[in-house]
Amino acid sequence: MFQAVSVQTLLLLLFGGYAFSEEECVKISVTSCDACIKSGPGCVWCQDVNFTKPGELDTVRCDTRSALLKRGCPETKLINPPSSMQFIKNKPLSDGQAKKDLVQVQPQEITLDLRPGKPYSFDLKFKRAQGYPVDLYYLMDLSYSMNDDLKNVKTLGIELLNRLKQITGSARIGFGSFVDKTLLPFTDTNEEKLKKPCPPEESECEPAFGYKHVLSLTDNGEQFKNMVSQQRISGNLDAPEGSLDAIMQVVTCENEIGWGNSTRLLVLATDDGFHMAGDGKLAGILEPNQESCQLDKKNMYSKSNLWDYPSVGQIARKLEEKNIQPIFAVTQKVADVYRELSKLIPKSDVGVLSGDSSNVVNLIVDAYNKLSSNIIVTHDTLPEHVSVTYTTCQGQSSSDRGICNNVNIGQEVKFTVTVKASKCIDLKTFTIGPLGFNEKLTVKVRTRCQCECDNIRNNASEHCNRQGSVVCGTCSCNPQFLGQRCECSVGHKDEAALKAQCRKDNGTECEGRGDCECGVCKCHLTEGGSSYYGPHCECDDEHCEKYQNKLCGGNGECKCGRCKCKDGFEGTACQCQKSTEGCIARTGAVCHGRGKCECNQCVCEGGYKGLKCETCHTCTLPCQQSGSCIECLGFKSGPFQKNCPLSCGHLVPNIVDKLLKSDCRVKDQEGCWMSFTMKERDGFNNYTVNILKDRECPEGPNVGAIVGGSLAAVALIGLLLLLLIKGIIYAKDLKEWRKFEGAATPSMGKK
Structure with missing residues (x-):
């Protein structure tokens, strides 16, 4: 029993969903019948000239059939182009006795006029003929x-x-x-x-x-x-x-x-x-x-x-x-x-x-x-934006091929073919037929994207102030005239320029909430009966934020889409009583001076986080930037010496004899190292600084040692040069002496 109920529920959901999608009409700034039927298969247009109320856009003419009937559009004035099929060639299937011109596929050629987005189904018949070569x-x-x-x-x-x-x-x-x-x-x-x-x-x-x-x-x-x-x-x-x-x-x-x-x-x-x-x-x-x-x-x-x-x-x-x-x-x-x-x-x-x-x-x-x-029915290359599905001869689920097995000669089988065009297209052609057989069904498909209305063309219609004709219930104005009823004479002005005056930031004319008449927005009524207002109809007093299903929480007024709260209330929907109790930090400051208190909660700024805006994970201590201020505050020197209180008022100094740790180490103008720590105070860029009273300055050069060392080095170099010269002279004399001895020895032998 449970399974049966579940199946019934599932079928209801499936078919209900399909029915809902058929009735759905999603439209954006539709102002003509053609644009309406292109918006979706569930969109219908009302061509009754008296359908719209004063101040209403022609967009209301485009809706689902049931919605238009409910608003009072006569059934005879609804424009809802259906999909249709026309047989071009539809010879009957051969009965098995024919010897020539055997026909195994029916129909042979059709033309489909499709409504974009709406599938259309037809039957394709096939019968294996006796004597097919x-x-x-x-x-x-x-x-x-x-x-x-x-x-x-x-x-x-x-x-x-x-x-x-x-x-x-x-x-x-x-x-x-x-x-x-x-x-x-x-x-x-x-x-x-x-x-x-x-x-x-x-x-x-x-x-x-x-x-x-x-x-x-x-x-x-x-x-x-x-x-x-x-x-x-x-x-x-x-x-x-x-x-x-x-x-x-x-x-x-x-x-x-x-x-x-x-x-x-x-x-x-x-x-x-x-x-x-x-x-x-x-x-x-x-x-x-x-x-x-x-x-x-x-x-x-x-x-x-x-x-x-x-x-x-x-x-x-x-x-x-x-x-x-x-x-x-x-x-x-x-x-x-x-x-x-x-x-x-x-x-x-x-x-x-x-x-x-x-x-x-x-x-x-x-x-x-x-x-x-085994018969397999399929198609050749499909035109763009066209899809085709089939159900088998047993009526099974649709797919991109129709399949029927064990088909005997003379047995007729039927496939349901469903064709859908997702967008408007010109006349296109493709073929459908069983694989392995030359006989094909030629399908010519086109879309119905233009309305066929019953209006008589009259360029001086009273409904259009005698300056245009009624087309599908709306006015098509003569040259040099504009407006919903052709009430605006353009004259020597540029039509595009007039319409541009009605667009805010090059957006939609009058924000889609009014009509542009001679370059001025005439605003429509809201759903609640009041009127849109503003130069481009951008404002209304009915669409502000709600709290507990009350506009502006019942504690304020809606003005141009934003809540204006009564005294003692705040928040985007006036949902909070004004209070800073939950925003007071231990120092007594609201949100440590780094944010605003809204609805008794801190809204932090400048990268600060936490319940009271106490931490900033991406912030670093400004050691180098504070060097000049530390020099004037701690040592009465540096570029800010003359105006130190004015330039460095964000720092509160303490001179100490010893630092347990050094957050910062910066050189002053004299090249001495200054060591100090920085601790944040409330607000932005406010610090308490502990400055070590003694700077680390480098010692000056020892002139005596430098001069003495230089003289000693010169004397040593001179001594080395003297010894080198003495050695060279001695070597030369020794060489001459040995040469002399060598020359004298043979002479003594002869004597």
């Missing part, structure tokens, strides 16, 4: 490991065509092959290996290649058999193949492949993984894949060695764009890899090949039946 392109990996598979594929063409024709009545088949880029490290680039990448024992071998288109789509099974029989196996170096390169060419080369207005199937047969975007850098390929057909005259992929592999996202987008459904026929060892790939590509399937691909026909038929029975 099938185009199947068989894309085969011809690397050497697929040798046995190629032999079986050469004989499957006729069988596969027959099986498909049993299902659809009309089928065509084509063929292409791929290996990989012919660059290292993907393929051996030795000249002999490029010509014959197969093992030596293989006599028939195709030269290395990227992708080759062999046979365009045809209903001739014998032709398929003959063309495929001519194919030879090839080879490469690494395990991953160039599958995505080949898929991109098959998808983009529509004319070369021959894709028709049919169910398009692409069968990829391989036994290995795939290279993807970025792998080309291993071979020095830096240019990304350009998503375009690049087949040369021999139907070979000409940009294989110039463009990088495409990304999985590029492949998925192109397959969806061209309505091609891939079937990955792969061996068991890579089946998990392709199942993960299939999750990223809508309308795709994975089948496991036998060792020699002998089961490929059954695999393709089973995959086709599965893909065709």
